[in-house]
Amino acid sequence: MKTDFIINSHPEVTRIAILEDGKLMELVVEWASDLHQVGNIYLGKVNAVLPGMQAAFVDIGLERSAFLHVTDVRTGVTSTSEFAQSLINGVPLKSVEVGEPIEKVLKKGQNILVQVTKEPIGTKGARVSTRISIAGRYIVSMPGESVTGISRKIADRGERSRLRKILSVVKTAGFGIIARTAGISFDEKAFQADMNRIVDCWKEVGRLVQKSKAPALLHQEHDVVTMAMRDLVTPDTSSIVTDSKEVAREARKYLKSIAPGMINKVKYYRGKTPIFDNYRIEREISGIMAREVSLKSGGSLVIEHTEALVAIDVNTKRYVGKRRQEDTILKTNLEAAVEVARQLRLRDLGGIIVIDFIDMDRSDHREKVLTSLRSELSRDRSPTKTCQVSSMGLVEMTRKRVRPSVFQSLSEPCTCCGGSGRVLSTVSTATRMERFLDRAAMKKKHRNLVVSVHPRLASHLHEESGRRLDHIASISDLTVELREDNSLRADEFRVYSIDTHEEITELYDRPGKE
Secondary structure, eight states, X not given: OOXXXXXXXXXXEEEEEEEETTEEEEEEEEETTOOOOTTOEEEEEEEEXXXXXXXXXXXXXXXXXXXXXXGGOBTTTTSHHHHHHHHHHTOOOOOOBOOSOGGGTOXXXXXXXXXXXXXXXXXXXXXXXXXXXXXXXXXXXXXXXXXXXXXXXXXXXXXXXXXXXXXXXXXXXXXXXXXXGGGTTOOHHHHHHHHHHHHHHHHHHHHHHHHOOSSEEEEOOOOHHHHHHHHTOOTTEEEEEESOHHHHHHHHHXXXXXXXXXXXXXXXXXXXXXXXXXTTOHHHHHGGGOSEEEOTTSOEEEEEEOSSEEEEEEEOTTOOOSSOHHHHHHHHHHHHHHHHHHHHHXXXXXXXEEEEOOOOOOXXXXXXXXXXXXXXXXXXXXXXXXXXXXXTSEEEEEEOOOSOOHHHHHOOOOTTTTTSSOOOOHHHHHHHHXXXXXXXXXXXXXXXXXXXXXXXXXXXXXXXSHHHHHHHHHHHTOEEEEEEOTTSOTTXXXXXXXXXXXXXXXXXXXXXXX
């Protein structure tokens, strides 16, 4: 499989497109204003301990306190000063799960070493853990742990056995170690150099703990381009193309330290056409925002985001097939399974995902679709878990999410609908306004009113409901003046009292107010 990395650099945003056989499969977006925290290690201060939730909130210097659950608390690390000194000495204290209620382990005001495992999303703060780690090119190192492991993504038994022998040699006492997929085919020398670099990083973390005041950042993850070089680029990568001389220079510099043989794969794009236009990426990015995704056969996917989950509906639409209906359904579902896996990666969707495949009567057809979906998901670097296809054609699955999705990064809630995708109809809004005036008339406190509305609502009120408003004014002795305001939503209105010179929208908006 041919893999290419296309990097578009801009003062406000860096975008990395990952193409597999020429097709866009992943998009990594980092805005200059964003501060990505996953992987960062902080010296935090416990703000609150909540026995009822068996969790604590930790101040790490961000806008909102981070969330720490008792299952993410390890012994050893909680003894911050001693653990820091053990890092400096190169032999970390042993770290295991606490096995006690959180109120017996942490106290308010206590300093604690934590690592961000999940970005702040929406109104939720970051999620942190005291099981800290630093990732190198070929290994992940965890102080205080005893584990020696191999990435689950490495399936070949022979390679797993070879890597396990290398790890037994390079492993440093007191540090857990896991071999990454980037280490496939690399020798002991490369692993040892990676291990030495990381141990030096841990010693620096220990020194910073001793001289820092909480909250403080102790170790920061690399920028998005360097992380891509470290985590995603492999010897099989065909090219790394960027429109920035600086990015090309930094990429070559980093690759020189970890994979010198790949330096010649970094290329500086000199074309006049924007780089994403040249590789036909920009057009596909615009589709990320689309609710509906077309399939080649004529079917489609409809992707809906909710607060708790993502729902994906598969439709045959205009595809009617050429033979039996069950074959048509199978073909559409198989095509949908491949595209669903791609869209999950491309949009970086996470959490609970429910896929509504077209109903299949035959169990072997359901198994084929599930096998296809799992096969495509195996190429996803985010962990996924997939349940069996139900008799109704539903597949429930989870995909680990550590940061806001690309959909969230590229968009913001609609100022017209508030993100719901729907607004109150003009007729409904007009009726709601009339009820408002009825309540105001009953109270007899405000007689002269100015009502600001969107031009579309104003047009409807003049054309369709003018007589009704005149009727309300005549029987209630109200004076109502309409004013157009483009800044208002189409389903919104504001009411002001000329008599008291104040806004009274909230006063009579619902029954029982005032």
